[in-house]
Amino acid sequence: MKLSFHGAAQGVTGSCNLLECAGRRILVDCGMFQGGHELDEENAAPFGFEPDSIDILLLTHAHLDHCGRIPLLVRQGFRGEIITTAASRELARLVLLDSAHLHEEEARRQSHHGKAGTEPLYGVLDALNSFDQFGRIAEFDAPIDLGHGITATFHDAGHILGSASVLVEAPAAEGGKRILFSGDIGNAGRPLLRDPQIPDRVDVVVMETTYGDRNHRSLNDSVSEFHDAVNDTLNRGGNVVIPTFALERAQELLFYLREGEARHAIDRDLKVFLDSPMAISATEIFRHHPEAYRPEVTALFEQGRDPFRLPGLHMVREASESMKLNEIRSGAVLMAGSGMCTGGRVRHHLRHNLAHADCSVIFVGFAAEGTLARILIDGADKVKLFGDWIPVRARIYTINGFSAHADRDELLDWHRATGKPGTTFLVHGEPEVARKFGKALKGTDVTIPAPHQSFTL
Numbered sequence: 251m252k253l254s255f256h257g258a259a260q261g262v263t264g265s266c267n268l269l270e271c272a273g274r275r276i277l278v279d280c281g282m283f284q285g286g287h288e289l290d291e292e293n294a295a296p297f298g299f300e301p302d303s304i305d306i307l308l309l310t311h312a313h314l315d316h317c318g319r320i321p322l323l324v325r326q327g328f329r330g331e332i333i334t335t336a337a338s339r340e341l342a343r344l345v346l347l348d349s350a351h352l353h354e355e356e357a358r359r360q361s362h363h364g365k366a367g368t369e370p371l372y373g374v375l376d377a378l379n380s381f382d383q384f385g386r387i388a389e390f391d392a393p394i395d396l397g398h399g400i401t402a403t404f405h406d407a408g409h410i411l412g413s414a415s416v417l418v419e420a421p422a423a424e425g426g427k428r429i430l431f432s433g434d435i436g437n438a439g440r441p442l443l444r445d446p447q448i449p450d451r452v453d454v455v456v457m458e459t460t461y462g463d464r465n466h467r468s469l470n471d472s473v474s475e476f477h478d479a480v481n482d483t484l485n486r487g488g489n490v491v492i493p494t495f496a497l498e499r500a501q502e503l504l505f506y507l508r509e510g511e512a513r514h515a516i517d518r519d520l521k522v523f524l525d526s527p528m529a530i531s532a533t534e535i536f537r538h539h540p541e542a543y544r545p546e547v548t549a550l551f552e553q554g555r556d557p558f559r560l561p562g563l564h565m566v567r568e569a570s571e572s573m574k575l576n577e578i579r580s581g582a583v584l585m586a587g588s589g590m591c592t593g594g595r596v597r598h599h600l601r602h603n604l605a606h607a608d609c610s611v612i613f614v615g616f617a618a619e620g621t622l623a624r625i626l627i628d629g630a631d632k633v634k635l636f637g638d639w640i641p642v643r644a645r646i647y648t649i650n651g652f653s654a655h656a657d658r659d660e661l662l663d664w665h666r667a668t669g670k671p672g673t674t675f676l677v678h679g680e681p682e683v684a685r686k687f688g689k690a691l692k693g694t695d696v697t698i699p700a701p702h703q704s705f706t707l
Contacts, residue, residue, distance in 0.1 A: 255677060257279075272399055282314050301326040310414050310433030312337075320380050336539070337535070340412075390406050400420060400421060415430060448667040456675045458661075459679030466657040476506060480516055491603050492612045493623055494526065500524065503614065507520060521583065526594070527567045529585070600640070673707070676697070
């Protein structure tokens, strides 16, 4: 039995793990490397294995850095079965079609600027073709037969809608090992999703370490700071720009804005523009799965009360509508992707608002090194957008308590709950963060694998 790492190894994005067991080749996630155009070559590089040799792909959740290279995998020969939860399947279709469209747009832009022969990483047709490989739907806590005596069980990871940690159990002939792939572990105590569910008696753990070196501030304090930042900006006469991840973060922020208005924590009627076709569609998918939430949120749906809708909410799908938002000089809350500001409509809103001291930019999620979001968070006094240098006069807020990822203490608790695994592989984290976190783990052999490194279990 072998385990190899072909993404998110000594890095935060591109999750992709290959388990070879009992004659089966099982891929866990096939994500995209994110962080800027410098990673284009890395995404186009060989996977480190032959796509047509993979029997099954287990998808932990629908974030692009976990599912984003599936169309490329299929285009290069993968014909196996993709297994994931019902919500992740719906969200993955949305994410992959959006990603394919962006790749095609970028290729056209490059070609227009004289880079002949520019081809997209994959196109819309590739994304559509990849949907044919989605097979059985995983239900939480119900083992799925992968053949050759292997089973996989999806456990609610509490990260985004449909997200899972996946326990793969090898047959007795292979030692009967229990290998747990964490996926991304959710931040417990959030208002919408259930807390992560953690299997025990695990032999081998592959776990994320995104926030392995820090703790989040309390959620209540973060919500209060968020409401205060919105109030302060609108009272100063400016706009609020919120770079927003389309899955989970957008829906949570709508929930908090709605609650803020209802409880008068926000002291004026809001004009909120959700300027993201993908976030709008994702919100519709969230409404399809009331069974996935905490009981009190499910009860809202049952009562006909939409937890994501507030009176002054405007859904902006068309690009022409989005461009008109740039004419608004005050009083607007502009939520747009991408969350790390690597592309999408938010860059246009930053271009038109960053130079104004009465405006604010509120970051409420992780920002990888090298992204525009991280550059702004780190205090840049000017940034380059669409060929122009834009001075940064807007107030920059960073509110970390909203993270959909578990923090250091929660990661340690999660690992302890798995029992006493003999081996722990740390992935999906910046190298120094993973090293610091690894030193805090006790009673397990800790390894931080290098890209494409293989291990015998």
